[in-house]
Amino acid sequence: MKINRIILAPMEGVLDYQVRQILTEINPFDYCVTEFVRVTHHKLSNRTFYRLCPELYHNGKTQSGTPVRVQILGQSPEWMAENAIKVIELGSYGIDINFGCPAKTVVGNHGGAYLLQYPKQIFDIVSQVRQAIGKSHQLSVKIRLGWDNKSYCHDIASAIEHAGANEIVIHGRTKEDGYKAEKIDWQTIGQIKQQLNIPVIANGEIFTIEDAKNCINQSQTNDIMLGRGILTIPNLANMIQAKQPALNWQQVMAILIRYATASIDDVKPLYHSARIKQWLAYLKQHYAEASELLQSIRTFKSQQEISSFLTKHT
Incomplete structure (x- = not known):
């Protein structure tokens, strides 16, 4: 099993900056992503971003030196772009855009996974954010395989690449699948990867070293993102990367x-x-x-x- 990068996922309501600090001290994460910042129809204050990501006070890194990328979520291309500029100016390690959150309050406000029904709007958001922050800053996009089916997944991934994203994180389930273990589909991630020229990061249902192996084999990628698994075993990334035993x-x-x-x-x-x-x-x-x-x-x-x-x- 060849692992290139392991990234710490943005888990809303769980992974605040204190947890990021603890987990990046004991795991070899290449970077981590914040809980999402909800963007509506205005430019958010500096205080909003600093509160969610205090690492911005320290050159966008945890105290252990792991880069932190601020994640934004919203449906307005213009306001997503405006806020992305501010995040970059404050020192974030690039921008991550959330099109994957399945929470009722998020999709009910037409954000997160809701937009998986509209590839054109996803393209517009990513495109405007890319234009706003320029080519020198990293732009990643997190998605699921679809809303209630996977029929748009290739179109969505292609739209994200053509809009200028540097990489794409794919959670191997649809919004309707939720977090059902039996619904995980790493193979479709692999199919999407074959059509893209940007890096693909596989995410979802990685709780053990064996899960990581299966994910890598089926998704045909060497980059993975850990979320619920790292909260289940706090040194899981080190177990995968360095064959360490689980913490007692x-x-x-x-x-x-x-x-x-x-x-x-x-x-x-x-x-x-x-x-x-x-x-x-x-x-x-x-x-x-x-x-x-x-x-x-x-x-x-x-x-x-x-x-x-x-x-x-x-």
Whole structure:
């Protein structure tokens, strides 16, 4: 198995900058992508981008030196372009555009995966963003294989390439497939790759070294993006790239404590408790201890409750 690049996915509601920092310290990621910034019909403030991506204060990199790419999501070519310019000026490692998010609130507002029904609009957005940021900056685009079927997937990928993207990330399911394991289709990613001249990054359902091998073989690419799998086993990229063993539970607990006690500005009261519980929901797929811990803290709401309990039970 030859791996060229491993990229950390942009998981909305999970992968904030503290998690990015922790995971990039223990994994050899080539770059990571932020949670999406929702673009409507105005230019967003600097504060909005700095809040989501504090790495912009540090030349667009995590403290461990991994480049960070800001992801934007929206349906207006003009305003996506305007905000892309601002992101580049603030120091982002390129721009990533989200056409893959299947969340109801996103598609209900005609963003993310909703646009997979309209290849021409995707072309217009990517094209205007490319023109706005110039040729010297990286532009990646994340998609799924379609809305409710895969009939447009080749047209969409071709439109993205011709609009000037440097690379494309393909999640191997449609919006309607959601995250159903049996629906993953890495082979179609491989078929799309054959028609393109830009790099293709395969994404979806990579939870083990064996999954990574199968994905690479079927998608015919050497670039992969890890999302839910890296939250299930926090050093999964190192396992794939360097054949390291999975972290033990004590090491995982140290990570959870570090995150639970971190100071994060401008967040809602339930921020830490919600995200710790969500992370444990992923961890319990590999670590039996996570299930018991999640049950123990399920009623906790404050950061203090969560961090105190974790510290006492190491």
